[in-house]
Amino acid sequence: MTQIIQCIPNFSEGCRTDIVNELIKVGQSIPGVTLVDHTSDTSHNRTVLTLLGCPEGIKAVAVALAKCACKNIDLTKQSGEHPRMGAVDVIPLVPIRNVTMGECVALSQEIGRQISNELGIPVFLYEESATAKNRRNLADIRRGQFEGMAIKMQSPDWKPDFGPAEPHPTAGVVAVGARRPLIAFNANLSTSDVKIAQKIAKRIRGSSGGLKYCKAIGIMLLEENMAQVSMNLVNYEVTSIYSVVELIKVEAARYGVGIVNTELIGIAPARALIDCAEYYLQLKDFNFQQHVLESHI
Amino acid sequence: MTQIIQCIPNFSEGCRTDIVNELIKVGQSIPGVTLVDHTSDTSHNRTVLTLLGCPEGIKAVAVALAKCACKNIDLTKQSGEHPRMGAVDVIPLVPIRNVTMGECVALSQEIGRQISNELGIPVFLYEESATAKNRRNLADIRRGQFEGMAIKMQSPDWKPDFGPAEPHPTAGVVAVGARRPLIAFNANLSTSDVKIAQKIAKRIRGSSGGLKYCKAIGIMLLEENMAQVSMNLVNYEVTSIYSVVELIKVEAARYGVGIVNTELIGIAPARALIDCAEYYLQLKDFNFQQHVLESHI
Numbered sequence: 319m320t321q322i323i324q325c326i327p328n329f330s331e332g333c334r335t336d337i338v339n340e341l342i343k344v345g346q347s348i349p350g351v352t353l354v355d356h357t358s359d360t361s362h363n364r365t366v367l368t369l370l371g372c373p374e375g376i377k378a379v380a381v382a383l384a385k386c387a388c389k390n391i392d393l394t395k396q397s398g399e400h401p402r403m404g405a406v407d408v409i410p411l412v413p414i415r416n417v418t419m420g421e422c423v424a425l426s427q428e429i430g431r432q433i434s435n436e437l438g439i440p441v442f443l444y445e446e447s448a449t450a451k452n453r454r455n456l457a458d459i460r461r462g463q464f465e466g467m468a469i470k471m472q473s474p475d476w477k478p479d480f481g482p483a484e485p486h487p488t489a490g491v492v493a494v495g496a497r498r499p500l501i502a503f504n505a506n507l508s509t510s511d512v513k514i515a516q517k518i519a520k521r522i523r524g525s526s527g528g529l530k531y532c533k534a535i536g537i538m539l540l541e542e543n544m545a546q547v548s549m550n551l552v553n554y555e556v557t558s559i560y561s562v563v564e565l566i567k568v569e570a571a572r573y574g575v576g577i578v579n580t581e582l583i584g585i586a587p588a589r590a591l592i593d594c595a596e597y598y599l600q601l602k603d604f605n606f607q608q609h610v611l612e613s614h615i
Numbered sequence: 616m617t618q619i620i621q622c623i624p625n626f627s628e629g630c631r632t633d634i635v636n637e638l639i640k641v642g643q644s645i646p647g648v649t650l651v652d653h654t655s656d657t658s659h660n661r662t663v664l665t666l667l668g669c670p671e672g673i674k675a676v677a678v679a680l681a682k683c684a685c686k687n688i689d690l691t692k693q694s695g696e697h698p699r700m701g702a703v704d705v706i707p708l709v710p711i712r713n714v715t716m717g718e719c720v721a722l723s724q725e726i727g728r729q730i731s732n733e734l735g736i737p738v739f740l741y742e743e744s745a746t747a748k749n750r751r752n753l754a755d756i757r758r759g760q761f762e763g764m765a766i767k768m769q770s771p772d773w774k775p776d777f778g779p780a781e782p783h784p785t786a787g788v789v790a791v792g793a794r795r796p797l798i799a800f801n802a803n804l805s806t807s808d809v810k811i812a813q814k815i816a817k818r819i820r821g822s823s824g825g826l827k828y829c830k831a832i833g834i835m836l837l838e839e840n841m842a843q844v845s846m847n848l849v850n851y852e853v854t855s856i857y858s859v860v861e862l863i864k865v866e867a868a869r870y871g872v873g874i875v876n877t878e879l880i881g882i883a884p885a886r887a888l889i890d891c892a893e894y895y896l897q898l899k900d901f902n903f904q905q906h907v908l909e910s911h912i
Contacts, residue, residue, distance in 0.1 A: 322912060354911040370911055415912065499908075506899070563896060579899040587908045588885045591892040598895035599860060599888075602803070602876040611796075611884045612909060614651040614667055615619060615712065 322415040323376045323422060324499070326584070329365045329387050330402040332358040337390045338365050344386045350375035355584050363398025364407075368584050370414065373425050377432070380409050384433045384492065392488040393464040403460045403467055404439065404490035411496045422496030423447045427479075430494040434481030437489065440471070441480040444495035449479055456493055464490045501551040501590055502583035503559060505566050509575045512538040515545035518569045522547070522562055529565065531557035544578065554590040560597040588612070619712040620673045620719060621796070622666045623881065626684050627699040629655040629662050634687045638662060641683045647672035652881050660695025661704075665881050667711065670722050677706050677726045678733065681789065685734050689785040690761040700757045700764055701736070701787035708793045719793030720744045724776075727791040731778030734786065737768070738777040741792035746776055753790055761787045798848040798887055799880035800856060802863050806872045809835040812842035815866045819844070819859055826862065828854035841875065851887040857894040885909070 331337050338358050345353040351371030358365040369379055384406045391405035409429065411422045423446055430441035448454040452475060462470045467485040470476050477483060478491065485491050507515055515536030520526045523534040531553035539546050547566055551557055563580065570576060589606055596604045607613050628634050635655050642650040648668030655662040666676055681703045688702035706726065708719045720743055727738035745751040749772060759767045764782040767773050774780060775788065782788050804812055812833030817823045820831040828850035836843050844863055848854055860877065867873055886903055893901045904910050 324908075352911060355905070370908075414908070559892075559896065577897060579897045581899050582901060582906050585906055585908045585911065588889065591896075591907070592885065592888045594895055595856075595888040595891035598891055599856065600874060600876045602878050604879060608652065609879050609882055610888070611621075611667075611711070611882045614649060614882065 319416045321372055321417045321421075322370055323373055323417055323425065324412040324414050325369045325371070325376045325380055325409065326412070327367055327369075327380060327383055327409045328407045329367075329383075329391065330363065330393060330396055330398070330400075330405055330407050331387070331391045332362055332364045332398065333360050340390065341365060341367065341383060341386055344382050345369060345379060348375050348379040348382065351379045357583065359400075361398065362400035363396065364400045364402070366584070373417070373421065376411065377425060377429055380429045380494075381432050381436065384409070384437060384439070388437050388439065388486070388489040393490050394488060396464075401460055401463050402490075403462075403464050404486075404492040405488070406492050407460075408444075408456055409492060409494045410445070410500075411494075412499050413496070414499075419446055419496055426494045426496050430480045433492060433494070434478075437486070438482060439486045439489050440478035440482055440484070440491045442491060442493045443479045444493040445497040447495035450475075459493050467491055498553055499587060501554050501559065501586050503549050503551055503562070504581045504583065505547045505549075505563065506539070506542070506578045506580065507545045507547065507570060507575050508578050509545050509573065510538075510543045511573075512536055512545045514570070514573050514575055515547050518566055519547050519549075521569045522565045523549075524557075529557045529561055532562050534562075551590075554587075554593070558593045558597075559590060560594045563594075616713045618669055618714045618718075619667055620670055620714055620722065621709040621711050622668070622673045622677055622706065623709070624664055624666075624677065624680055624706045625704045626662045626664075626680075626688065627660065627690060627693050627695070627697075627702055627704050628684070628688045629660045629695065630657050635662050637687065638664065638680060638683055641679050642666060642676060645672050645676040645679065648676045654880065656697075658695065659697035660693065661697045661699070663881065670714070670718065673708065674722060674726055674729070677791075678729050681706070681730045681734060681736070685736065685783070685786040690787050691785060698757055698760050699787075700759075700761050701783075701789040702785070703789050704757075705741075705753060706789060706791045707742070707797075708791075709796050710793070711796075716743055716793055723791045723793050727777045730789060730791070731775075734783070735779060736783045736786050737775035737779055737781070737788045739788060739790045740776045741790040742794040744792035747772075756790050764788055795850055796884060798851050798856065798883050800846050800848055800859070801878045801880065802844045802846075802860065803836065803839070803875045803877065804842045804844065804867060804872050805875050806842050806870065807835075807840045808870075809833055809842045811867070811870050811872055812844050815863055816844050816846075818866045819846075819862050821854075826854045826858055829859055831859075848887075851884075851890070855890045855894075856887060857891045860891075
């Protein structure tokens, strides 16, 4: 029974292709680990890798990538639209097959300890790995960003879990943690009015009273001149993709607006998509384990 | 690289639970073969098993099941709504993983030869295994059913591929062949008028000018008092599930009728369902190989 963990490290560099290519090369260099996706965004100035592998391989690749980022990315000279606190900003670990969340938490601790030891970067454990309530949410850890981290860390509330009490001078700090799979999903609207996307996002996201496990913002796609509802679905078994799509349609109709198309960023479990097929087809007595060929192989 | 073949033998017994249970037990008895689904229908008087396994295992289970059927099912005393020509009526083989259609054709020949040798049952190779054009289509081979087979086989056109020139006195004949995966899919309508289901079936099926790889009939579900469009989709990559669903909705609207729900009989490849999700979600630039987690594992 092979164990498989997904690791989706985020780096604060999305412009310099030589650095991005070096990260990709490191991501492909560890036996037992596959780089399945990489996306770089120049306006965000950020790169996200998606890796799958055995626990030992994921540990090795996470540490090697942190080294590469630390060597090449200097946050005192970096800027971009996306908030950031470290050269390698966050390292999420997701249990995929024959691995428990507890094993991913243990692995995040090992990775955190090694990064702090070898690179002198302070490490905060977050989400399922968090050692305090105020450290569960990545946005809370990152608040103040790289520039505000030295002062923030003077508070005992923000003593890191591993490593020095001050941020690394150029590589800042990093969050490492185990979490559930997350689906990054966007809906593009038939309008160029970003306010409509923002109003829809506010109606559908859990934080303002919408669907509990949906995070959403409204943004403008400048090149396409199109407004977008950009989402993270953090528990697709409860808040499924079709629920957010139907709710967006309902809210968009207020403004005479529709969905032009949608996008899946990175990868999603087959189950999350088949849930949508089950809804759309009105399938009766459907059971993933029983009716899907691949679940028998 | 494990080779996996799907085998879906059909038996002309759906009422006597002791016989059905014996077939199920035989289906579970061969190492390397998994019985993933079984359905019995009393009005059809028919049982369908769905098996997955390596080529050698599938060969062993197919022959063992034919023996069990031959011993227990006497077609001179059998009746039911579903047309039939043998105790084991048809043995389809479908390539699933690391197996070519050619290898499934070769296996169907081995299985056919062994069944005719050991049980004295005449075997017709059908679909991809057919040795003549008039033997490709199962319905053409079965026309006349068990009762008409002795006379039909006097024609040189219907000399079997293996075994004696006359049907087995109680077990009849059997068709064995390799074919593409088939999706058995039904749509239940908000009407008790079977004529509406029949009119819709005629509009959507390939044989009367509809979707090329869709076979469809309109039937009545007596217990539910509900008309049903019952379908076989014989090439889901071209004629996808969502196409038939949308076309049924369009045709049903003529009569003020809608789809109440749909049913998947047996198992379907994840891809066939994810195609529906892609359509429903209006996913942009979606690629199964790239975006579905399981395709990387």
